[in-house]
Amino acid sequence: MAVPEPVLTAARSARRVVVLTGAGMSAESGVPTFRDAQSGLWERYSPEELATPQAWRRDRPFVLAWYLWRFGLVSTVEPHAGHRAVAGWAGADGPEVAVVTQNVDDLHERAGSSEVVHLHGALADWRCEDCAQRYDGPLPSVAEGVDRVEPPRCGACGAAIRPGVVWFGEALPLGPWSEAVARVEDADLVLVVGTSGIVHPAAGLPAIARAAGAVVVEVNPVETEVSDVAHHVWRETAAVALPALVEAARLPER
Template sequence: MNLQQARDALRSARRVAVLTGAGVSAESGIPTFRDAMSGHWSRFRPEDLASPEAYYRDPETVWQWYAGRYADVTRAQPNRAHTLLAQLEREKAEGFLLATQNVDGLHTRAGSGRLVELHGNLTTARCEACGAVAPLPSPGAFTPPPSCSACQGRMRPNIVWFGEFLPEDALAAATGAFQRADVALIIGTSGAVYPAAGLAFETLREGGTVIEVNPEETELTPYMTFSLRQVASGGLASLCP
């Protein structure tokens, strides 16, 4: 498959599923989780800040980390990749689903609505007692940890941590969309984190086309129908001229 054939396939597809990773948000200036562990935080391992064990051992430190990241993503703005995906959703309507591994909420701010967040969302918190999810106050007014308005219980970051399962409903929705997709787009992800990386194979098994957009080769590249060696915004612009 060449670029023109990839464009034609995407244009004619009735059902499109998309998986996005950190490469999409990188163009908005948001570092990956590991890249963000600089300065004061460089003395911590990821598992020290992003696991249930770390949280129950030291919830204050974990919340300080996530409050800082929340402030960072609030200042960031959606980039052209986000807006192009929102435009593609409008074109495909009910035949479209976007599954993201990103937790920054930028897809929603760009206008995406047919969206599942596989790894949670930094801008919300989840009650440890009743499971209610609520948006965080603005960073300037936020003093962690938040309390649940429903039961007054303590709330944790609404993020999927190391050792936790993805939300069942989000994963089921994504899996079904990739199984039904005529074309799947895999954008800005290394393909190393499962089960999200396995979504591409759901489309391939059903005979669909899978197009990768990434400036580097990934673990998924050998299996892709077509790969574009571009950053997310450039690749999407090439596919959606």
């Protein structure tokens, strides 16, 4: 796999790299994208009907069953070569590499990345709906066809345990958003991988990075809303492009 020369030049000179990832990154591992994830008994419902505070308040057991089903899906897949390449890029002789992701799975962490900012929360980060205390206790199992599961209760206040994700209509947590902005503003190179660029405010990060002086590279097999913001566009998938880029960046220049 030949790496586009401008992309390789930017990667070799960068000391601080941020990799912004979206649904396309996880899709290559077999995680269905958010709107393609419905199957079986859930195919009658749109994700927007289930991923809202209103839906949770209306029927907690129903929404929880859907999230536990999604949690189970993610647990059956593995990080791909692109995840592993990003995780292995940093090192004694490599750049600082941070991941800012819109994905709620843990594939970057399982690949070995330690600097991961989850803009939209994480499926594994269950918490109390009232006091926000993290919940690390047992989760109910969901058999095929089960559409209602009573949520566990918080040991501190007794309220229901909810998924630690950002629902439609909820603001992004200030901490992860502030860290994401700081990371891209301080970066030399920002790789935008597998994201459509239509979900805000995350979609604004490439423009913030470019305005701050970073080289912005889009890695995506199709044109997106990010394409016009990027300095360079590489029409390839993450699992193919990222290992090739990391390997080439490590080779001595000829």
